[in-house]
Amino acid sequence: MPHPLLNKKTKTDHSTHIIETSGLEKSFTDGNKETKILKGIDLQIKRGEFVAIMGRSGAGKSTLLYQISLLDTPSAGKILIEGVNVANLNTEDRTAFRLKELGYVFQDYALLPDLSARENVVLPLLMQNVPKENAYIIADDMLNRVGIGGRLDNLPGKLSGGEQQRVSIARAIAHEPTILFADEPTANLDSESSKMVIDIFKELNKNGQTIVMVTHEEEYAKVADRIIYLKDGLVVDSK
């Protein structure tokens, strides 16, 4: 039986928190030694909000992002997305949830090297049973929006870092996700490409897209509605 959230796709209620965590913990065990990375995170993110997560290296920024984006399973605590606890979904439901509701932009772009720019964007749409012709139309539209319209059939290896990241964004937003997660999306890019990526995020957010972005660059974090600061696995500031 699929999780109830999988059948739910509404962006109308702006007053509710789209993401809520309480007592979120994540530990790693190495032999007998347990290292606690997240030590009880409580946070709320509103629908349509652009949130940047900052902190020093090792503060737990990426770990927090992986937990709330369902790429990892927390050791303890709750993750509510649209009011439903998703922390303990089974693998199958997690995958289906990620496909339908979440979008990802990774630091190293994470494009599939055997697929062209267009095919990288088409694939998740096909997985969602979007008819092939429509999937290609949507993909072309998305790639045009991020400025890759002229290089649709290029393999990732033939694109620059900035171009690859824009393909990655096109893939992440093609299925209109409820939340877009970005993990250090500008870390591998030059300043011009970084600015282009941040501009795309701003544009998406202006149109109502909820974005959660991990970054260590203050300049880009300032673009967000709110910055959450982490230190030693705890939220120390949110402004």
Place this chain on the structure above:
Amino acid sequence: MNANLIKVGFFLAYRQIKRANIWTTLLIVVVMTLTFLNLVVVNGVLVGLIESSLQAFRERGVGDLIITKLNQKNQIERSQEILTVLQNAPQVRLIATRYVGSGNINVDYRKKLRSDERPNKIGATIVGIDPDVELSMNNLSKYLKEGRYLTSYDTDGILVGANLIYKYTPIENASFQTLKNVGVGTKVKVSIGQNSKEVTIVGIIKTKTDQNDSRVFMLDSEAKKLIGRPDANFDEISVKTYPQYGDKGVDDVKQTLLNNSFDDNAKIQTWADAQPKFLKDISATFALLGNMIGSIGLAVASITIFIVIFVNAITRRKFIGILKGIGIAPKAIEISYVFQSIFYAMTGVAIGFLILYGFLVPFIDAHPINFPFSDGILYAPVPGTIVRAIILVITTIIAGYIPARMIVKKNTLDSILGR
């Protein structure tokens, strides 16, 4: 199975194969082709050794149907009636009648031997034939090692099977003797019972069938005199049917003879009935041996595909993690690897089929492998080959699926981060 999973699996597999390194793909396909050939050819050659013996036994040994005298009788009784029935059977193409007697051949018949000296003499089956009919029947002239074939004028000539001559069968023991220092032109004395005749060896044949190579052939008119046959009965009747009637045609002719109760007068056997049991046993043993060797080949192929897919999947672990991360169902990823395995196996099998039936089988048919006891052919009937192809494809699918499943099952985030 959700059709969409298959669609996405195919989408991924197609692009992965299309954009894979051409040399890697070629290497895998070559391995699959060789494995397929190993499965079919090793078995085919082993079984072909015996199968060619059986074919020779039928084509130039007993024919499609062989009628011989009953053990307790000296001849085939009612031979002429049997001939009439055979001549009227629509399936029958050729009939060869023969006189067969046990006799001996003596090379030293003119020499005075010391009391302790053994004569150059052997016991042999003497067969009287119509040379022209036998030529159509079993093409004996093709198997001449020396000399020439018998003609209908060779009243004083004989053909000798190579098994009776030391030069071709250098065996010497108390129970099996061969003629020494004889060849084409040698005069010998042929005796059956009290009757004997001086004749000249005109040719030596080696057909790789005992039915010919252990016999001495002479004109039927001369053999009839030697045997002392007063009537029109024969000792052996060999029948060939038209190929279009197949084995059923042979069985039908036999049944017609049985319906006329000729089994009271003669032993009536199809070529299959007359097959020596040891040939059947060897054939079964070789098939088993071939299957065992083939199974080892299959295991090697499975391991190869396992390793290839495993290495492929492990080096792509990050991308498998990304696929799962963006929501591609693990089943779809596994299916993509299954499709790749099917592609490798089917391509290998298709090329194997082309090599097998486009080159190997016709080539070995035209140039049989020269074994002492048979002309080895590649015995690869299509249904058996298809079964082996299916086994290979299924094995490959399993060998491809297991490593893909192992990698896909790994933690998504660990795969993405390469942990």
